[in-house]
Structure formats: C-alpha cells, structure tokens
Amino acid sequence: MDNNFSLSTARSMDTSDPLYNLRKRFNIPMFKGKEAIYFTGNSLGLQLKNHSIYLHQELKDWQAIGVDGHFNAKTPWFDYHKCLEKSTSTIVGAKKKEVVTMNGLSVNLHLLLTSFYQPTKQSYKILCEPHLFPSDLYILQSQIKLKGYNPKDALVFLPSDENGVVAEDDIYKCIEDNKDQLAMIFIGGVNYYTGQVFNLEKITALGHKYDILVGFDLAHAAGNIELKLHEWEVDFAAWCSYKYLNSGPGNVSTIFVHEHQIKKNPFRLSGWWGHTFKNRFSLQTKFKPIKTAEGWQLSNAPIFGMSIYRASLDLFDEIGMKKIIHKRINLSRYLEQAIHLFNQKSTDVKMKIITPGSAENRGGQLSFLISKRGKEVYTFLRKSGVYVDWRDPNVMRLAVAPLYNSFEDIARFYNLLLNAFEK
Numbered sequence: 001m002d003n004n005f006s007l008s009t010a011r012s013m014d015t016s017d018p019l020y021n022l023r024k025r026f027n028i029p030m031f032k033g034k035e036a037i038y039f040t041g042n043s044l045g046l047q048l049k050n051h052s053i054y055l056h057q058e059l060k061d062w063q064a065i066g067v068d069g070h071f072n073a074k075t076p077w078f079d080y081h082k083c084l085e086k087s088t089s090t091i092v093g094a095k096k097k098e099v100v101t102m103n104g105l106s107v108n109l110h111l112l113l114t115s116f117y118q119p120t121k122q123s124y125k126i127l128c129e130p131h132l133f134p135s136d137l138y139i140l141q142s143q144i145k146l147k148g149y150n151p152k153d154a155l156v157f158l159p160s161d162e163n164g165v166v167a168e169d170d171i172y173k174c175i176e177d178n179k180d181q182l183a184m185i186f187i188g189g190v191n192y193y194t195g196q197v198f199n200l201e202k203i204t205a206l207g208h209k210y211d212i213l214v215g216f217d218l219a220h221a222a223g224n225i226e227l228k229l230h231e232w233e234v235d236f237a238a239w240c241s242y243k244y245l246n247s248g249p250g251n252v253s254t255i256f257v258h259e260h261q262i263k264k265n266p267f268r269l270s271g272w273w274g275h276t277f278k279n280r281f282s283l284q285t286k287f288k289p290i291k292t293a294e295g296w297q298l299s300n301a302p303i304f305g306m307s308i309y310r311a312s313l314d315l316f317d318e319i320g321m322k323k324i325i326h327k328r329i330n331l332s333r334y335l336e337q338a339i340h341l342f343n344q345k346s347t348d349v350k351m352k353i354i355t356p357g358s359a360e361n362r363g364g365q366l367s368f369l370i371s372k373r374g375k376e377v378y379t380f381l382r383k384s385g386v387y388v389d390w391r392d393p394n395v396m397r398l399a400v401a402p403l404y405n406s407f408e409d410i411a412r413f414y415n416l417l418l419n420a421f422e423k
Ligand SMILES: Cc1ncc(COP(=O)(O)O)c(C=O)c1O
Pocket: 104, 105, 106, 107, 133, 135, 136, 188, 192, 217, 219, 220, 240, 250
C-alpha cells in the first residue's frame, strides 16, 4: 500500500491522466525552487498563464478609442457580460438567459434575497445550514431585519453533529417540521467548512412541494460538482468566480434566476444596466427590466475583471465539467487513501475526515479533524510549501482542483506528513 504513494507510482498515474498537462497552463506558486503543493483552490484558484489574453485587448481598445469602446471595442463593453453567458450557464446547468455575471458574491446574494425573500406573518422563516459562511449569516440576518423580523426567531438552522455535518434525513424532516412557517430555504451547495455536498435536487423538490422558495450559495460548488439548476428548478443561486473557476482575487460573481421566477418579474433593486438595452442610455422615467437574469444588473460591467474570468472560462469550455469531475473523483479518492494509510502508520496524530460521502458524491474539498497537535501539523505543512487551510478549533481543509493538482501533489503531501509525524 505504501508503494501506492511513492513518487514514481504517483508520476505514472499522472502520465496516464489525460488532464495532467493542463497543469502547465497555470502559474503554480514556487517554494524553495520547486512547485508548491497547492490545496487551497477552494479558497482562491490559481492563475492561468494566459490570464491576460482578453485583458490586453480591452486595455488596447480603451487606449485607442476611449468611450467608444462601449459600442466599438472588439467585444463591445455595452453587453460584455453576454460573452460569459454560455460558459457560466453550462457549468451550472442553466439556460443562457438565466445567468448574468456582475458584482461580488455577497452583493449579489443581497440583491437576490431582496427579490425572493418576501416574508408574510405566517411564512417568514429561512432554513439554513449550521456553520454557514459568515457573510451568508450576516446577509440573512440583515435581510430578515430589513423586512421587519427578528433573526433569532426567523433563522432555522439544520441540526448537525458536533462537526457541523448534517444527516440527509434531518434536512427533509426539518423542512417538513417547519413547512408552514418557512418562506425560504437558503443553503450552500457545498458547505465551506465541512465540504458536505447537499442534495440540491431533492431539497428543491421538497421545498417546492410546500411553496417554499429555494436558493443556494454555490461558491464552493460551481466548477466543482455537477449542477443542473434549470432542470432541478432551483429558484435562484449565486457563486463567485475566484475559487474553482480561477478568475482571480475578489473577481465577479454570477447569479442564476430560474426562468419561472424571471417571468414573475419580482421586485428588485434596480439600476440602469438592468434596463432594456434599446434605451438604456436615453432619459427614462420608468425602469423596464431586461426580461432575463440581466434585469438584475445595476452598474456597468467591470470589464477588466470579467476579461480575466473569460480567459479562465475558455478552459472550462475546452475541457467540460464531465472530465473535470471524473479527475476530481480520482484525486479525492487517492487523497482519502493517503489519509487512511497515514492514520494506520501514525500512533500519535490522527486525521479524521469529517466530509461525508465517498469520492463520487463529495466535491474537491476534504475537511479533517486533527486529534492532537493540529496547529503543529498545519504550521509544519505551511512551512514545507503545502497550501492548506486551518479553521479553529481543529479543522484543516484541503481541496483538489483537477485542472492543476496532480497525483504527485498528493503523494508528496503524504510523504511529508509521514516523515514528520509517524511515531
Ligand atoms: C460560501 C461563501 N459565501 C460567500 C462568500 C463571500 O464572497 P465575497 O467576498 O466574494 O462576497 C464566500 C467567500 O469565500 C464563501 O466562501
């Protein structure tokens, strides 16, 4: 078994991996003259070497024609977001008209909740996951207050074990138990802390059975797991582009609004970029939203950030989520085996995987509870050129990103860990 994690075995696995060479298209951070082991693509994806192909063009157009770039740039800025529609909708299984790229993720979640969280005296509660990302908690709390309710009463947290993992049946029971008072279900498609992947299709179907709106934060899901937002009839969702989608720090987010919700033309906070194209620039007194998700836009688009995102989306178009997911499963399984073997060999430090499910139904992230000396393990790894993430009190998060992680990364990680902590 140890042999499975020798560098030569891992390298031969890389050689037979059809996606291995994609790694060469990324700038991998260096550590002491060697490529570092980067397992934090769930936090910030790596930079593509060709990240600026479109950015160069936009800078050139701005330099050459200034404001005329809105209509006469090679890709006119006026509706630049449209060139991202096909790729972003394909990644999440949506129709093109159901997505639009704009703003940052937290801003978009506020915009969507403003439209879709419409509490009544009877139904005003929001069901969410435990250990939800802090920004999501603040968003929900403030939206509830904005609508005149008390977050302490209106937020219903799914029950979980001591690590924050939710038993699937408890989700459905919790929906049933609270169905009369729930206005909305809002959870992360993949929990940022535990890496738990939720069954979005079943949750949506059960929510809809009781007329409860269902929305997801897909920050840790987009570009990572299979999504069929249109087919599952999810009402709305949003995600960022800088994790598995590699668009760069703080870059734009994309929203999804199902066409059945677009047709209802709900209230939204409005801005000129959401107004119908034809007379966006003329003097208007009445806001007429574009009849697609674009109707949720407020500001004119941040072209430079979008142009970098566009370069990273090209790679997703080229490879497709099917192959990416296939490799992610193999990497994740290999990482899990490495941890099991480490636990067998180490009599002291033990790493318990808290992320539920098998490699097939997890995402790229594995979260580990470290029995003791956790901070020491983390610090050792960071000082050895391994990018991992630490969450107090004793959870370490690692994610494999199939576009650039290799089997060799995992074998090197295993051998480092073993040499330092096998006792
Ligand atoms: C699950 C989740 N939600 C929301 C956010 C906030 O994203 P932003 O800072 O782009 O608004 C993050 C950021 O990492 C996240 O992981």
